Every structure is written in C-alpha cells, then in structure tokens.
Amino acid sequence: MDTLVEFKHITKRFPGIIANNDISLKIEKGEIFAILGENGAGKSTLMSMLFGMYLPDAGEIHVRGKLERISSPLVANNLNIGMVHQHFKLVENQTITENIIMGIEPVKRKLGLFPYVDLETANRKVKEISEAYHLEVNPTDVIQDLPVSTRQRVEILKMLYRNAEILIFDEPTAVLTPQEIESLLHIIQNLRDNGKTIILITHKLDEIKKISDRCAVLCKGQLVGVLPVATTSTNEMSALMVGHEISDTIVKTEYRAGEEVLKVENLQVISNQNVTLVDNVSFSVHRGEILAIAGVAGNGQVEIADAIAGLTPLAQGSIMLGGHDISHENVRKRIEGGIAYIPEDRHSVGLILDLSLRENLCLKQYYQQPYCKQNGILDFPNMEKLGSQLISDFDIRCSSGDDTIVRSMSGGNQQKAIIAREIQLNAKLLIFVQPTRGLDVGAIEAIHQRINALRSEGKAILLISLELDEVMKLADTILVMYNGRIQTIRKASELTKLQVGEYMMGVHVEKK
Amino acid sequence: MNSIIIDGLSFSLPLFIIALGGIYCEGSGVINLALEGLLGFGAFFGGLSFALLSATFLGNSPSLIYLSLFFAMFGGALFAGLHGLMCIKFKANQVISGVVINMLSVSLTAFFANQINASVFGHASNKFQLEIFPRVTIPFISKIPVLGAFSTNMYTFEFIIVIVALFMWYLLYKTPAGMRLRACGDNPHAVAASGGNVNKIRFWAIIASGAMAGLGGMCFAYSISTNFSPSIYMGFGYLAIAAYIFGNWKIGPTFLACILFGFARSAGYVIVQKLQLPSSYSDLVLTLPYILTLVLLIFFSSANKPPLSLGEIYDQSKR
Amino acid sequence: MLKKNNIGKRFLVVCCGPGKHQVLRTSLFCILMSLFAGGILLLFLGENPLVAYKSILQGAGILPKLRYAGKKSQFTDFMSLLNYTTPMIFAALSVAVALTCGIFNICVSGIMIFSGFIATILIGYTSLDPVLAKVLVVLIGVLCGSLMGVLIGYLKYRFNMNEVVVAIMLNYIINYVVSFFIQTKFIDPITRQSVSINPNARLTLFDFPAFGLKIEIALMIPVALAAVFAIRFLMTRTRFGFEMKAVGLNSTASRYAGMEVPKIIVSTMILSGALAGLAGVTFYLGSNASIQPRVLPALGFDAIAVALLGNLSAIGSMFASLLVVIFDCGTTYMSSRLGVLREIAALITSILLLFSAIGIFFRSLANRYAHEIEEN
C-alpha cells in the first residue's frame, strides 16, 4: 500500500499549550485509521490542520507524496479531503441541500445571463446519494427542525457529496443510537472497500476494534504509539492512552427501592409550534434508584428533564417531589426543593462560559448563605473556598485555579465542573442528561463511579442517555421513549441491550 | 389620497433601500447601527461629487444627477469599509463600532464640507447645493384611480431604487454568494468549513450595505432639501433599523414596514389638514408612524428571530 | 522576523500587554494614540497640536487661561466643567448598567427629556422651598426614569420587543410630545425654549457669589460620585450585580440556574432608567434651566460611546465622562484661540472613540507579542 497522507514533525501551539508536539504519522491509502486519546490530547487539532482550519506552526503535511500547504478548507476540498466535524457546522435556517452544496453550488443561468443556484438538481443529487449510502434524509427539510442524528447524517452527506477520497470523522458516533452506530460503521467499511481512506477519531474503543486497521494514540499532544488494531486489546489501548489501566466494571450494590422521591403523572409538554413533544408520561423514581430514560435523540427525553427542572411549562399532568406538588413552582423553588440537573447542552445551558470557574461553581447557590450575606452582598472568601474545594475534590483541571474563564477549559473539565456543582447541592433527585457525551474513557469512568456512589448514598437518579452501554451499565429501571410516549418501562434486569435498542426504534409496541 | 401615496412612496423607498442595506449587513452577522452615518456620508460624497463635477466640465447635464447617485453609493461603501475594518480586522464590538461610525460621520462630513467649500469653491459653507430630481408620470397607468397614484409624479430615483432592490433581492436569495452571506449570519463556522471566507463575505456585505445606505441618503438629500447639509442626519438611519427589525430581517416584510412608515407619515399630514388642527399639533402628528410601529410590534415581535450569530465576532479558533 | 519590529512590539506589550491594570493601560494607550492622530490632523491644518491641546485644557479649566472675564477664574471654569460632567456621568452609568445585562439602552436621550420635562412642569415653575424643591426634582427624575425603564424592560420580556427599536420609537415619540407641550404651554418667546425654571428648583447653584467670583456649583456632583461607587459596588460585589452579569452573558443558563430573568431585566432597566432620569434632571434643571423643543440631547448618545470608552465599568465611565466633557468644554476656547473649526475637536473625540473601540484588538495583539517574546 502507498502512503496517502504523511504528517512530518507537526507542531501546533495555542496560547499557553502545545496541542500537537512533533507528531509524525503516515496514513496509507485504503485503510481505516483510528486516532485515540484523552480529551484535549490534540486529535481534533491535528485533523483540523489536515482539513485546513489551522496551519501548523512547524512541520509539513504531505498528501499523495507532495508537500501541501493546506491553508483553507477549500484547499483541502481540492485535495479531496473531507471532514465530519465534532461540533456540527450546519446553518440552522437553511435546508439540508443548501447546507450540503455550500461552497460548490451548482449554478444555472436564467436567460443565459443571471446565474442562480440550481436547487432542483441539487435536491435530486442529495436524495440519490443519501439513498445510495442508506443515510435517508429529506433534502428540503430545514436543519433547525431536525434531530441530532439526522444532523449527523447531513454532515456525512456533505462530505460524500464532495466526493472526498480522504474522509475524516471526528467523533461521529457520539450522538447516535446503537443501530445507527452499527449502520454508520458499516457505511464506513463500505467506503473503505470502495477505495476511500478513512481517519476516525473516537473515544469508543470497541468501535475502533471493530472496524479500524491501525490506530494512533495521542497523549497530551504527543504521539505515544501507532498500533495494529487486530493484535492489540482494548485494555492495552486505553492503558496507553491514559497511562494506566481502566476497569470497565462498577461494583453495584443490590437494588432496594426506597421511598418515592419523584412522581411524574400524565405529563404532557407542547412546543411553541404546537407540537406535542411529551405525551401522557408517568413514572416515579425512588431513593437509591437509577431510572434511565433511553431513546433516540429527539423523542422527548430532554423535554421531560426540562419540565421536571421547571425550564419548560407543562401542558398537562403533575410533578411531585417528595410528596409535594411542584408542577407550578419556579426553577429556583425546585432547586431548593432538591433537584439537581446536569443539562444536555453544557455550553449554552449548563455554564456561563465567560464567567470564571468559581462563579460557575456557585451558580446555583450564590444567593444563599454563606455565599451571600443577608444584605445581598456576596461573600467572596466563602465562594473561593467552595471553588477550590470542588476543584480538588473533583479533579477539575484548569489553568489558573478558580479564576479560570470556563470557556478556555476542555469539554471534559467543563462537564466535571457542572457535575461537581450539582452534586454539592446535595439534592434528593439528580437528573443527568448525557453526562458523558464527548468525554474520554477515563473521564467517563470517573463519572460513572460518581453516579453509582450517589445511588449508594440513597439519592434518586434520573439518567437520560443516548449511550445504550451507559444505560445498561448503570440503570436499575429502564424507560424507553419513542415519539414522546413511553414505549416500555421495566426493570433493567429484564431487558437486554438488543431489546432496548429495538424499543428505541419503535419496533415493539407494547400493548397495555 | 393621491398625495398620501405620492409622498409616502417618495419617503418609503429611500428608507427601504437603506433598510435593505441593513439586512445585508446584519444578514451576514454584523450588527449595523451605523446606517445613519453611512447614509449621511454617502449623501455627502454624492453632494460633493455633484458640486465638483458641475463646477468643472459637466455643467448642468441631467446625467450628473444620476452620476451623483452612483458616487453616493461609492461614498457610503467607502465609509462602510471603515465599519468593516473595525468589526472584522480589529474585531471591535459591532455595536460600539456602529455608534462611533455615526459620530465620526457627522463630524467628518461637517469638517470636510467646510474645508472643501472654502478651499475649492472659495466660499465656506457646510452645504452642497443640488439640482431637483426629475419626476415622471407614467402616461396611461396614472389615469387609473388609486393605483394610478403609484405611477404619478414619481421621482425617477424611485424606479432606480426598485431596480436595485430587485437585484439585491435576487442576489441574496438566488445566487451562491447570497446563500453564503445568509449562512454567515447563521453559522459562520459552517461557511468556513465549506471553504468560504467568512471575513471576506462579511466585509462585502458591509460594503454593499454602505452603498445602499448611501443611495438612500442621497435620495433623501434630493427629495427633501435639494442640498447636502448636516440636516441629513435626521434619524432616518435609525428608522431604517427599526424597519428591518420590524420586518424580521426579511426583505418583503421590511418593504411593507417602510411603506407603512411612509404612508403613516404622509397620512398624518393629510389628517391634520382634514381635521383643521392648528400647526402646533404637527408635533403630535409626527409621532404617528412611531406609535403605530410600537403598537404593531407588540403583536409581531414574538416571532422575531435575528440571524443566529448576529453580533458575534467571528473567530476561527473559537468553537 | 521578530527582530525587525522588536522595539515596536515590545512597546505595545508594555502598553497593552498582560499584567496589572491591562485594561486601564490599554485605554490610556488608545487615548494617547488618538491624541497623536489628532495632532497629525492639526499639523496638516498648520496648527501646533500642543498649543491646541493646551488651549482645550485651558478652556476646560484644567490649565489657567491668559486672562479671565469679570468674576471668572480658572476655578470657575473648573467648576463649570464639573457641572457639565455631572449629567454625563449619570447617562454613561445608565448605558453601562443596561449593557452589563445585555440590554442596549439608546433611549437615554428620550428618558432625559421626559424626566426633565416632568420635573420642570411639576416643580420648576413652583416657588417651593429650595431644599424641598431640589429633593423633589431628584425624586421625580428617578421616578420618571424608572417608569420608562420598566416600560422598555416590560416590552422586551413580555412581547420580545427588540429594545433598540423600542428605544428609537420612544425617543421620537417623547421628543415630539414634549415639544408639543412646550410649544403650546411653556414657551418663552425670547429664547424659544421652555420658560426658565425657578432657581429654587435648580440643581446647580448658578452664578453663586463667592470669593468675588460667580461660581457654578453642581449640587449633584457628590451624588454622581456616590452613584459611581455605588454602581461599582453593586456590579462587582452584590448578588444583584452578579445576576445582571450572568443574564447579560447567557440568559438561558441564568434561567437554568434559577434566576428570574424577566425580573432581573426589568430591575436592571429600572436602575438604568433611574440613572438616565437623573441625567435628565441634572441636565435640564441643573446645567441648563430650560428645554429646547424638538431637540434630543446629544449627551444621551454620546453617553453610549463614553460608557464604552470606560469599558462599561463604573469608574471607567466616570473618567471617560470627564475626558469627553473636557474636550467639549474646551472646544470653544480652542476654536477662539487658534481660529480653527470647532469640528476638529469633535473629530478628535470621534477618533478617540474609534481607537478605544479597537482597544481589545491592541490587547490581544500585545498578548500574542508577549508570548512570542517570551518564547524567544
């Protein structure tokens, strides 16, 4: 096989950090090459340079044996390099087709004079490609109406439409269901078999194991090794990645249902556009119980969480917390009543990115003793105390202590900060939505341990996750949502992973 | 009734083209509070070119009038370049930049008008005298009642504005450039990832907005006072901002908003005339379009959706 | 490559680079740069910039003039400077407070006229006891301003009305309506403005005789200074200040954290409005004593730029107010002494704001150079 892409001594610095340090790598034509590493190890940065989003500070990138200066995504396009970004780069108020064709719009001329974008042809072509690769989408849908998984598909289609030969996937599976992941992996293999070269960034070792040929491990900006996947175990990989071995099991005490903490009855949520998002949902969570809500993204799970936390008004139904009706209380009352909430979107909901870490850690308590005196004046020493305590207790890594501006922290550490804040509220009920999204194995493990410990302490936990593994590993009770309705609610021990996946796809409709 | 339509249109259309400039700029994600300054600078530049050219070789040819519109667009675009430089190159806060541009425009045009009049024409003055703008009545259509008023005694610039506006509409909604421009206002990172140069697109959007504001400003200068003077800064730029926010950053509704302003204004004058209120009530009449807007906004605002990334400074490395 | 402009870079790093008081140093740097640019402009016009700047300072009472009119001295000029600074401080604080919470208040001018007018007709034409009258004027200013603030805040959160548009509309409406009442009821045919108010109600002791001079004593300057420190305290040290900042940066997250965003927005607008109201009464019943119909005070718009020049901080706003008002007050004298157009001063002020708007750029540039220099 011949080398398609070669990184030679690539170094990239960001203010205060070396994201990539002297990395040399060869990627062969026609392989699936995985890149593995902790959060912030430098994976995205390395690939962004191949795609022309940044220029390296030092080193060279050779493509097809030729030294290239990839100064913009346009150059990368011309080199037939495509990338699916970790954070979707989609225009919300345009259609799928418009997003896909951006930059290479097919143009026709009216009256032989006025050029215009030929959307008809484009729509047809998008439809064709989406069918060919089993990534069904409706080309004229507007992005803002689409669930996350469809958006992911659009991102992939964008690359396929461009006919790229070198395909970079940056954490493409983070938001997909097992079935979708399965089919995506299948597609990736197909692409490889059709002669494309694939670079896959993921935190999920089993995915790597399943499809990739070789795998590079990055650690703190440095390349620690390139391994043939077939002959390396996942344990070896993760050990290399974090520097020590990680156990994949948790010690779970036996489930003994305590008293009822949360009781949701006949909950109905209706969106601004008058769409029923959550329909007639009832369940309850007890002390020492982890109730997991599984479901494909966009089936009403998040709205349930928002409704419980008071961020979305109820159309119907009631929510009882510890036997007390909180259906119409405001957010703060509910927090004080004992609800902690780790929201799905840490950037725009969970954190105020431009405030300091300390202020974010106090975000839900700043107004109370001892952080605020009776007369409304903040007590900074006490806030600092809380900040530094949480930073050390939860091992939050930040460059300048509790003064760090949260925006500059990595996603994993941002997530830790939220979890630290919510746990320290000492609430009766904790709602976790996608607590490990986009985190590396080490971080995920730590969070799982935390959740388990909270359960042992007798907290009631509502876990909403798209990661079926996570649901299976942690849940005592599993509730599957489909189309805003409860598909099933059962003891975890009575369900297999496969069954849950099927419920999520709406396959079984349980008769009541 | 006819006079409401005739006067209303001659006010609405320049306002509309200025607002359209705002839509271009804000559609690409850059806040534009500078419209007032841009229209003033455009009118200054147009007035200056008119004065210089008529004093030298062109004499009183009518083509000069149209040429001055072109220069006004150029002047507006030029000054908008400063806004672009501030917002894009220097990553200044866009609101601040707009406010500063407005202040700068007022002091710069006053200063230069004085200096140039004194040194070139030997007569210090802060004005440039213009010609009256030609008006036409379309022969047959104008006979039809009500509808006819829309084609009676119109300034020819009204046609120019309509043509420019149609072209700009086509550019924004039909061409690749327009699509990318709108995408920049929504998610600039998406544009960058597909190989577009966000800063360049935004810069040209700002330039275009300056040109349109300049055109509108010049039309006001012609139709209201037939000269350029500091009284061009009457707040019409702010009114245009209100119009496109009212129009939800969309061209069609913004057009209706401008028509509403213009007609409410001219209807006000007719109403006092009919009611025979004394002139001191003209102050109250002038509030009519603004009150009407406020009231209408109460009903229409809940659907208001500015471009998603409006006001965000584009930084490639920010995620 | 680094070697070549090393000195320039080092200079920039010293001026705006990381370290103590970076923001302040950058502001000073921008001020110097704009004075420099203005100096070049003056040189082009054949004037000595140093003389021009000196005469501005003389006109504003910072430096002594060559000679003084009867009953005037540098001291009276300085007191007059303070008198004109007072409303500017209030107005700049009003803008800064609102913007901290993410609201762009360009209605300051309108609120100023409104409160000034109401105070004028309710108190200005009575012959109440001076102390009582002044206190009432201040209270009315605060009250009227807060009312307008509530209106804007309410329209914003209840109907999602864009505050910029609302403010533009309100500016026009207030301006015309007040003008209507002045023209029909309160006009002074000689000055063509509203009839001058009774000195009892005036917040400035005008032509106050002392030391053989006639001094303008701005009674509100202590209040303005107190307001600066109170606002600073409020914004940096209190619960409400924290909430304002949080809502301004991310209202979704603030709601999630249990803050009542509408309440905070309306409260902020009450505060901002009250400050604008104070600016109105100190302007129309302080430094001035009557209202010009159909004219929105330019001060309300200048305040936006001033607040931004002061980095939206209270203390910054205070110094920025002083700086801009010095330029304002010194212009006539400069124009008289040098015989240059007064537009020059306005131009220099605009350049100053231009530079301060890109202060953030200088700062990040300096940060980058600092890194480069460190690494080499």
Added chain:
Amino acid sequence: AGNAEKQGSQQVGLNIAIITTPSGVDDGSFNEDNYDGILAFIANHPEAKVTAIREPSGDVAMALKAVSDVVAEYDVLVCTGFQFSGIGELAKENPETKFILVDTYPTDKAGNSIELPNVYAMQFAEQESGFFAGVAAALETKTNKVAVVNGVAYPSNVNYQYGFECGVIYSNAKFGTKAELVELASQAGTDVTGANVGGNYVGSFADEASGKILGEQLLAQGCDIIFVAAGASGNGVFTAAKESNGKLKCIGCDVDQWNDGVYGDKNIILSSVLKVMSLNVERALNKIQDGTFKGANVLLRADSDSTGIVKTAGRQQMQASTIEKLDTAYSLVKNGTLVPASNFGGFSPEQFIVK
C-alpha cells in the same frame, strides 16, 4: 484667522469675535450677513481682525457659556440670534467689552429686557419687510393666490406674516390687484400669548420634510407665490417650488436668498426681503472705532434703510412695474405713513388701514 491676543490700545485695531449658533458665519444667510458687516468694517480698518466662533447646540445655556468662555479675549463680541438674549448679566460684569446683539435685546437674570451701556442690541421691524413681500406677491401673482409660510409663531414670524398680509391688502386696495391669501387652517399658528394668528406655520424651523409637504399643499391650493420665512424648514418649501416646474415662486427673507433658489439655469426666487444687518453691524463697529458708541436697544426700520426688498437686477425676477410700485410703498413706510400690523403692534391685519 489669527491669534486673538487682546490688544491693549485701540490704535492697534479692534479685536472682534462673532459668535453664532447653531450654524456658522458661512450659512449663506442670517449669520453670514452679520459677518459681512464685520468684514466690510475690516476692509476699511485693516488693522482690526475677526474670529468666528460657533456654538453648535443652539441651546441658550450653551450659547451663554460659549460667550463667557471667550469674552475676556476680545474688544467686541457680535452675537447673532435670539439665543444670546441671556448675556445681560455677563455684559454687566465685563463693562470693557462691547456687545453687538442682533435680533434680540439683552435680559437680566429674571428674563426682563434691560438696556446696558456696553450693549448695542438691534431688532428689526419684520412687518415692514413682510409688507414689501406682500405687495410684491400681490402684484406678481397670476393665479391670484398667495401665501406666507413661517416656522413657529414667535413674534418675529408673526410680524412677517402680518406684514405680508397687510401688503396684500394694501396692494389690492391701491393697485387693484385681486390677490387672495391662502391659509391652511391646519397650519394656523398660535402665538406666544395663545392667540390664533392664522397663517401657515410649519411648527419648526428645522423640519425640511414638513416644510416641503406644506409647500406642496399650498401649491395644490393654487398658490403661485409663497413668502417663506421659516428658517431651514423653508428649504423644504423651496424644494417644492423647484419641483413645481415653474408653477411656484418664492420670496426669500432676512437676506438675499437668490443663490438658494437656483435650479438648472432657472431660479424660483421672485425676490427677497431684507433685514439689513450687515450695514447696521458695520455702523455699530464704526461707532466703537471712533469712540461714539453708546449702548441701546433699538428697533430698526425702513427709515434707517434697515428693512427692504431686493431690487438689484439679476438677483430677482419682478416686473419693472412692480418695482416701481414697491418704491412708492417703500417711501410711505419709510416716512411712517403706512404702519403694517405686527404681533404686538396693537392691531391685526384686518384692522390695517390703507392710507
């Protein structure tokens, strides 16, 4: 412009400043006329010099501040405009400085008019100028409909309006013209005493857009000559006239407004009525120069050639017969036979007696 060093003795020449607000000495109008007076004086006394100072806000308090900022620097301050009425107190404190006040009389702290030994304050009998405009309009109209447009019903504007109306009445009675005054009820003015004075008032001196609409409305009523005394709002009327295709002509006021009326190779200015400020400013400066200056508040009339109408060929487009008749009227006004109505003259235009 030079450095304004205050001169110790008069031999070196007067150091003069002109303070204007809000437009400058090159406004082609009111302020410029005053400035021209100063320049004429300097032409005869080259050792004297003048500095022009502008106060842009137009607010009375700011105007006063501008004067007090520079009062110590000059021998003579020429203050043009009603905004400067408040300088009384300041003038008292600076008895060495001479003030020439145009269009207003000084007031004391309480706002009452006062006379001061170092202030020469002039106002003009606007009704006389208005009268000439009325006569000219009545003689020149072809549609027999004429109108006057004013800014706000302040005394000076009402004087112009009343004078104009008297002129029309006079011409109809004496010269057999049939001119009719057009007044839009919706634009009637309310004067400072609250009385309805009729006329056509824009409601502002700075609203060109409204001025234009008013002009168009009057045109629609059939007017072919409008006397415009409305400040910048008047520009709007001029625009309406320019766009009327020669149907509408205007009579300017205060100064010769011929230049404002140019469009293409035509002009809409029929003529302009004058307040002769330049001449009076020059006269006052001459008195200061030769030491005969005395402070006073004066009302200037035709008897000192301080009011009038432009008759210079090439600056107006009246018929020769009109000019002849105007000369007759002028001499009657000058010798006091004809006294046009004015705002506070004790009688209204209806009560005007044609002698």
